[in-house]
Amino acid sequence: MIKFRFEYGMILIYLLLGSGWILFSDELTELLAPNPEVAAHFQTYKGLFYVFVTAFLFYGFLRKHLQKLRKAEEKALESDRLKSGFLANVSHEIRTPMNGVMGFAELLKDESLTNEQRLEYISVIERSGERMLDLINDIVNISMIDTEQVRLHLSNVDTSELVTSLAALFEPAAIEKGVSLKFSPCSGDGMVGNLLLDREKVICVLSILIKNALKYTSNGSIEVSCRREADIVRFTVKDTGIGIPEGQLEAIFNRFVQVNMSYTKTYDGAGLGLAIAKSFVEIMGGKIWAESYQGSGSIFNFTIPYKTSKDLIK
Structure with a gap:
């Protein structure tokens, strides 16, 4: 279906109305007012009517564009505010x-x-x-x-190997904090063979979630696992840390937001990790969410649609 820009539509309506009025207004006047004196009055109001129609269309055009300008201004102000906050x-x-x-x-x-x-x-x-x-x-x-420069780079990925390969990277920090770190091989029906995924982005998202879990967990446990479900693969990072207040479960994926605002002075970090994780997951066509109650630990899940080598052959 062809979509017209608003201004083009307004011009088209104006041309149609104007052309119709010029071509048929005299015939309409003669039909409605055969008396010459009455017709003279019609001629006066005919021009006035056209002025009103023109003004109405012009008003609609200006109003539409003023709304666009206001939205653009609000967006620019919000962008400036975010940039200032970012720099600070x-x-x-x-x-x-x-x-x-x-x-x-x-x-x-x-x-x-x-x-x-x-x-x-x-x-x-x-x-x-x-x-x-x-x-x-x-x-x-x-x-x-x-700047929309992030690109997908799909490759054959052994998801079990990918998950367990992170153990060596995070075990020293876990031991230092007295945290039990468990990496489980992937499970699920038909979990045979590699999947076509963006390995680097999956590792990046998992690393962010594990770092967060280590940051907010002391003398507890963290479990990392994945499961193949229908046409998606689900990755899960579960911890026994401080948890997240229910009202912040969505806000934590915004930039510069940390878990439990009353604790922000205790924990280091710029609050960018989860925002990056969310963006990467969405670029891969997936979803990410958190389940938690304050003081009861947290569960972070993200799902990614995948393909196999057989799918590409088809």
Whole structure:
């Protein structure tokens, strides 16, 4: 079905009405007012009627475009507000680890430090550097998402291997926090063979969810699993952490929002991870959601439609 722009439609209506009025108004006048005196009055009102029709169409055109301009202005103001907030948050998040790097680098100059103290200071510098690198990666991802530069790169993925391969990456942090970390192989009917998925994006989303679970879980457990369901594959990250208030289950996927606002001073992070995860999942054609109650842990699920090599052959 062909769609016309609003202004083109208005011009077409104007041309049709104008042409019809010019061609048939005299005949209409003669039909309605055969008396010459009455016809003269009709001639006067004929022009006035056309002016009113023109004004009405012009008003409709202006109103439509004023609405568009107001929406564009509101969008621009909201964009400016978000950019200002983004810069303020990023500035704070960069400044904190940078102060750690510079401060402890200065302390390392002290020749009287013991070997144990030096190792401790170096460890702080490494953690601060990792935090800055994570933030830079988040900023790059957000920028690519906003400019629509993110592309899918499908490949044959063994989902069980993908999930279990993350164990080596996160086990050291889990051991340090006293958290039991369990990675379960994928299950489900017909879970044989590889699936065509964007491996890097799936790993990125899972990593974000596991990092979040580790951040908000102490001396508990985290379980990572996946399951093949019909034409989708479901990934799940379940933890026994602080949980999420019910009213924040949707807001946590917005930028710069952290779980449980009363705890934001306790936990590091810019609040970009879940926003990136949501965008990546949606780019892959999937959905992501959280189930939780405050104090009872959280369950994050995301589903992705998949294809197999056989589907491509068909």
